[in-house]
Amino acid sequence: MAKRDPMERKFVELYPSLGILQLASFLRLGGVDVEVEDLTFAHDLRGLTRHLQMFAPELLGVHTKSLTIRRSLQIAKLAKNAGALPVAGGPDSASRPEVYLRGGFDVVVYGEGECTLLDLARRRSRGEPVAARPGTIARGPEGTIRGPPRPFLRDLDELPLPAWDLVDMERYLHHWQRRTGERRAALLTSRGCPFDCSWCSKPTFGRSFRQQTPARVVQELRALQERYHVDYVRFCDDVFGIQRAWIEELLDRMVTEKLGLHFECLARVDLLKPDLLRRMREAGLARVYVGVESGSQKMLDLMNRGTRLEQVERTAAALRAEGVRQFWFLMLGYPGETLEDIEATLQLFRRFSPEEYSVSLAVPLPGTRFYDLVRDRLRGETRRAARSAGRTLLFEAPYPQALYRWQQARFELDAALVKARGKISEELLGEVARLADRLDRGVARPILVRPPSKARRPGKSWAPRLKIPTIPLPRRPLPPVP
Ligand code: B12
Numbered sequence: 001m002a003k004r005d006p007m008e009r010k011f012v013e014l015y016p017s018l019g020i021l022q023l024a025s026f027l028r029l030g031g032v033d034v035e036v037e038d039l040t041f042a043h044d045l046r047g048l049t050r051h052l053q054m055f056a057p058e059l060l061g062v063h064t065k066s067l068t069i070r071r072s073l074q075i076a077k078l079a080k081n082a083g084a085l086p087v088a089g090g091p092d093s094a095s096r097p098e099v100y101l102r103g104g105f106d107v108v109v110y111g112e113g114e115c116t117l118l119d120l121a122r123r124r125s126r127g128e129p130v131a132a133r134p135g136t137i138a139r140g141p142e143g144t145i146r147g148p149p150r151p152f153l154r155d156l157d158e159l160p161l162p163a164w165d166l167v168d169m170e171r172y173l174h175h176w177q178r179r180t181g182e183r184r185a186a187l188l189t190s191r192g193c194p195f196d197c198s199w200c201s202k203p204t205f206g207r208s209f210r211q212q213t214p215a216r217v218v219q220e221l222r223a224l225q226e227r228y229h230v231d232y233v234r235f236c237d238d239v240f241g242i243q244r245a246w247i248e249e250l251l252d253r254m255v256t257e258k259l260g261l262h263f264e265c266l267a268r269v270d271l272l273k274p275d276l277l278r279r280m281r282e283a284g285l286a287r288v289y290v291g292v293e294s295g296s297q298k299m300l301d302l303m304n305r306g307t308r309l310e311q312v313e314r315t316a317a318a319l320r321a322e323g324v325r326q327f328w329f330l331m332l333g334y335p336g337e338t339l340e341d342i343e344a345t346l347q348l349f350r351r352f353s354p355e356e357y358s359v360s361l362a363v364p365l366p367g368t369r370f371y372d373l374v375r376d377r378l379r380g381e382t383r384r385a386a387r388s389a390g391r392t393l394l395f396e397a398p399y400p401q402a403l404y405r406w407q408q409a410r411f412e413l414d415a416a417l418v419k420a421r422g423k424i425s426e427e428l429l430g431e432v433a434r435l436a437d438r439l440d441r442g443v444a445r446p447i448l449v450r451p452p453s454k455a456r457r458p459g460k461s462w463a464p465r466l467k468i469p470t471i472p473l474p475r476r477p478l479p480p481v482p
């Protein structure tokens with residue numbers, strides 16, 4: 001329902017869910033009759049209701065994310081009414097299964113889903129009980145029944161190709177073609193990530209890491225090219241190229257086998273060394289998503305990010321030199337952040353002017369250390385808040401939301417000024433930038449910097465003693481884009 005949801009319309013890159021396509025192809029291989037109800041382009045759940053009547057499934061599986069919980073719970077009710085066993089899987093239900101069980105699901109699958117879902121489907125069709133099976137949490141007469149964990153698949157190469165034919169691939173491809181001129185598709189080459197950022201939700205694969213062989217990846221790329229004329233791919237791995245030898249082999253194959261594809265991926269600045277970047281560019285790299293997060297080393301350390309500012313700077317400069325577009329993820333509002341840290345982030349942003357970026361307010365996802373840290377300061381998760389996650393504070397942060405919104409606007413203004421370069425005189429651009437900085441220091445901060453409401457109540461002392469910092473702001477025009 002990407003069209004109706006303003007949050008999704010703005011942020012979501014339209015690709016069919018890779019987890020669902022992978023589960024579907026695995027079930028099919030196991031002899032199960034599967035259909036996928038893809039809600040990406042749907043306006044409501046009427047199509048699903050019709051589909052449930054026609055297909056009359058014995059089991060209905062729902063992929064869950066925090067943002068879409070309300071809809072998932074609605075679907076559970078529809079499944080129940082249609083006589084199907086409602087089963088939830090994916091990051092959100094694995095992080096807080098009790099909420100989904102209370103909300104209408106009979107079973108929540110945790111961990112890798114393929115074997116567990118196949119097991120459930122087979123048992124359901126034989127009329128056997130599904131509770132206490134490995135990898136599941138189910139509702140029982142006296143509370144929840146948790147089955148033992150199911151081991152991960154040993155060899156990801158054995159997974160069948162995703163069941164692309166069960167969704168309207170042409171609609172996705174057409175969307176991309178209209179928007180970018182390219183026929184874009186997404187794929188995964190690995191599962192898991194060994195790093196440990198404190199705000200990252202990893203309920204399914206934890207810190208485990210497995211990957212397909214480069215040969216298997218090339219097979220999937222070829223299939224996308226041959227079947228769907230795909231010419232641009234997004235590697236959706238948590239982090240692409242965690243193992244140097246692996247990525248080098250993949251890049252070599254992409255070049256020697258003349259795939260002629262362009263691609264993008266999400267990378268870590270500590271792994272993306274300039275020499276590797278050059279090889280990636282030669283193999284077709286067009287854009288990199290970089291988790292920069294903050295311009296303050298203190299904040300990177302608090303987030304347990306494991307990266308250094310020098311690495312950010314080195315990578316940003318190398319990307320610029322190679323002509324690869326960079327998309328920066330930046331985060332404001334993480335506990336411990338002060339106005340000086342926000343200012344440092346803005347200064348870093350100014351120095352490198354990434355082509356694309358998102359500056360979101362830190363979102364405490366259930367199951368993360370960040371969530372635990374702010375658990376007793378969470379704001380009621382209203383629908384509005386959930387829908388505008390990234391722009392709405394979901395917890396009592398050090399400063400009021402208006403202050404963060406204003407800071408987000410400063411990033412936006414900066415980006416707009418960089419874009420306006422060449423159209424407006426440098427002098428005027430510099431003047432606007434200086435004016436915004438003066439407005440920030442002289443008006444916005446004195447008005448907006450005050451403890452959040454909860455902290456002002458007696459007995460609550462979450463916010464640090466806030467004072468308006470007096471950091472010198474550079475009074476120079478924006479740097480030129482190299
Ligand atoms: C690729 C990706 C995207 C792509 C999606 C591409 C696509 N269409 O698939 C894009 C960029 C669009 C995206 C967007 C967003 N994403 Co995202 N994304 C990912 C990422 C990196 C990989 C997802 C993936 O394919 N994993 C591989 C598959 C195989 O794993 P899986 O989906 O977990 O599925 C397995 C099991 O969970 C289980 N399973 C899953 N579903 C089901 C259903 C049933 C019935 C069963 C039985 C089992 C089951 O079986 C599957 C196979 O083993 C994950 C991180 C991660 N490692 O999962 C984040 C992640 C899922 N994203 C996340 C977030 C927050 C978002 C955004 C909100 C970001 C934003 N602010 O815009 C949006 C939300 C979009 C939306 N409305 O759904 C969070 C979700 C946290 C949460 N609790 O909800 C994650 C976990 C990142 C993180 N660590 O914080 N994302």
Ligand code: SF4
Nearest residue numbers: 193195196197200238
């Ligand atoms: S944010 Fe990225 S690098 Fe950090 S733990 Fe999560 S997936 Fe790994």
